[in-house]
Amino acid sequence: xxxxQESGPGLVKTSQTLSLxxxxxxxxxxxxxxxxxxxxxxxxxxxxxxxYVYYSGSTYYNPSLKSRVTMSVDTSKNQFxxxxxxxxxxxxxxxxxxxxxxxGEWGSWGQGTLVTVSS
Amino acid sequence: xxQMTQSPSSLSASVGDRVTITCQASQDISNFLNWYxxxxxxxxxxxxxxxxxxxxxxxxxxSGTGSGTDFTFTISSLQPEDTATYYCQQFDNLPRTFGPxxxxxxx
Numbered sequence: 001x002x003x004x005q006e007s008g009p010g011l012v013k014t015s016q017t018l019s020l021x022x023x024x025x026x027x028x029x030x031x032x033x034x035x036x037x038x039x040x041x042x043x044x045x046x047x048x049x050x051x052y053v054y055y056s057g058s059t060y061y062n063p064s065l066k067s068r069v070t071m072s073v074d075t076s077k078n079q080f081x082x083x084x085x086x087x088x089x090x091x092x093x094x095x096x097x098x099x100x101x102x103x104g105e106w107g108s109w110g111q112g113t114l115v116t117v118s119s
Numbered sequence: 120x121x122q123m124t125q126s127p128s129s130l131s132a133s134v135g136d137r138v139t140i141t142c143q144a145s146q147d148i149s150n151f152l153n154w155y156x157x158x159x160x161x162x163x164x165x166x167x168x169x170x171x172x173x174x175x176x177x178x179x180x181x182s183g184t185g186s187g188t189d190f191t192f193t194i195s196s197l198q199p200e201d202t203a204t205y206y207c208q209q210f211d212n213l214p215r216t217f218g219p220x221x222x223x224x225x226x
Contacts, residue, residue: 046206046219063120063214098162104168106163109162112162
């Protein structure tokens with residue numbers, strides 16, 4: 001059974017870059033067939049899809065964040081990553097990594113990590 | 120972007136009640152719709168995909184119907200452990216978008 005685990009700083013300073021990594025176990029990112037996604041949830045709010053990266057490195061980002069987002073994959077470590085630049089307090093959220101399957105569904109999620117942006 | 124709306128935003132019902140949530144898309148998304156359950160402090164859990172297919176291991180009291188722009192999610196007999204927020208999500212187009220959620224609790 002696939003498991004995902006987010007890691008990274010829980011506190012990021014305003015205007016800096018938020019960096020998170022998702023480590024995948026129980027499945028190989030290299031096997032293809034899935035899109036490796038980042039989704040966030042502002043405190044007490046709904047869900048926002050940030051984007052995904054494929055094992056080949058191809059990406060799609062939500063246009064609302066596109067100018068600040070970079071996603072990448074490291075198949076040797078079975079990890080994928082999110083970078084969000086020029087963060088503000090509005091980027092404070094729980095960040096989830098998830099695996100998107102063939103029906104556009106996320107059947108496997110990380111537990112989520114709270115990232116707080118503060119000066 | 121495809122906008123998703125849900126109603127009601129919250130509801131309170133008794134154990135054993137039938138609960139219905141509606142989800143509407145801003146354009147035709149065929150059956151490209153999924154439903155999730157999220158409990159406080161937890162990641163969302165997939166319940167239904169392709170509008171009506173129950174994810175493996177999900178109790179049969181959960182069901183979904185609909186196509187095009189209008190969708191319905193039903194809990195046939197509400198249980199205490201169903202207290203959660205429920206989200207619909209479209210995957211017809213990028214970016215993926217979610218409904219705002221419906222909070223369900225026990226009366």
